[in-house]
Amino acid sequence: MAEPGTPVVFIHGLWLHATSWQPWVDHFRAAGYAPVAPGWPHEPDTVEQAREHPEAVADLGIDDVTEHYAALIAGLPRPPVLVGHSFGGLITEKLLGQGIGAAGVAIDPAQIKGVLPLPLAQLRAGLPALGNPANLHRSVSLTEKEFRFGFGNALSDEESAELHRRWTIPSPARPLFQAAAANFVLHSQAQVDTHRADRGPLLLISGTADHTVPDVVTRSTFKQYRDSAAVTELKQFEGRGHSLTVDSGWREVADAVLGWLREQGH
Template identity: 65%
Template sequence: MTAARPVVFIHGLWLHSTSWQPWIDLFRSEGYEPSAPGWPGDPDTVEEARRNPESIADHGIDDVVEHYARLIESLPTRPILIGHSFGGMIAQKLLGQDRAAAAVAIDAAQIKGVLPVPLSALKVTFPVFRNPANKRRSVSLTEEQFRFAFGNAIAEEESKALYERWTIPAPGKPLYEAASANFNPHSAAKVATENSGRGPLLLISGGKDHTVPESVTRATLKQYRHSDAVTDILNFPDRGHSLTIDSGWREVATTVLDWLGKHGGSSAEDGR
């Protein structure tokens, strides 16, 4: 007997998990069983997260990976993972651990081994790095900072609406871990990129992304050069970091659905 294949959406920094709701509705209509669990400590709503920012603080990359690994173990079969920003890094780590059938990493945060750190990315992370104590704290973006980091490729009015609807404080710890990854042989940002037995991976970049520029995604692709597993890359030239939540989200989502259909990620699956 076949069952609907689970899809787990993983958000990144500064967005609440409910920002995936349009994707959930679309994927469910296509026969999948989607869900978007939050990170450890994430309250259920945007409003609660803003009222209680310290519930989110001091969770690092390994904490988040272990959190999702436990959730995956409760599923009837290995899921498809779709992650944005740091969620894209988490999805890659879990795929490399053979915990997923396939993964899509959208504007994924820099993994260990990726060297370019564009100036725009440094500007995005400055609100965290300007105070070393933020490693153990949660940090919020201002509307102006969100505009630069997420909404630079869309109208200012839409960027403001997305900021008001979806943004929450984010833990500083993952950014510190990613920044020091290439100096730490045991970095939490390390991904098993040489695993040839893993499921297929799709990397997606936005050509106007300030937070994770296309150069970072292409450098990530090179890290997989020793793996024989399917590793594809797609670029949306006119899109920024908001591409999963802005008015053009459906184009990205249908592209993901098409890719999954070509690489064995059908909506039905037999058992684990």
């Protein structure tokens, strides 16, 4: 079992504000953990402020975000559990591969270098950012329709619209460009040390209806760890989309994460 007050660091991905983790923070605190959900570098404190200042996060890259969280983690009393969603999942994988963190959970993680499948749904979900090369240095927002396709496709129109209204913020496009080009760049920032044997256990989670990070992509990511002696597991949630951390079924996912952490002694 985990020690009382084991730190947990929640890491969000593109287009959702850090405060979208608040139900998870409350849930994990009630389970005896000491959770925090810091934003990305320069991310304003509220959704409203983030929408008013899209330039605050423009041009951030994967390494900028990884180093930001590594510095925050260095100030914690002991190695935390890392829980990341989407690009936050990729950041979780990178940190764990660097020996940072006691355990990691990557939920619908953005593709890392070496992952080859590129489904059409994923291409379409990334078009709001990738469709214009000039977006590389900008932050980009999702319309309600774009959010519906990329995040809320497994939800009702009403729930998807409410999540878009409540949590979406402009996000830097650069990480998407970096991930998309990863297999063509020698020293890609989307590269993860998947061979490390002395890292903490890692759980990959996918939603089988996800458009932004399709299940086939997460399964391919899982295969990248086949040569590691460290614990690596995959859990799939049938019929769930990219919104699975913030939609009405979030608690099912959170409880699965808590159960897995207990199995791993964290």
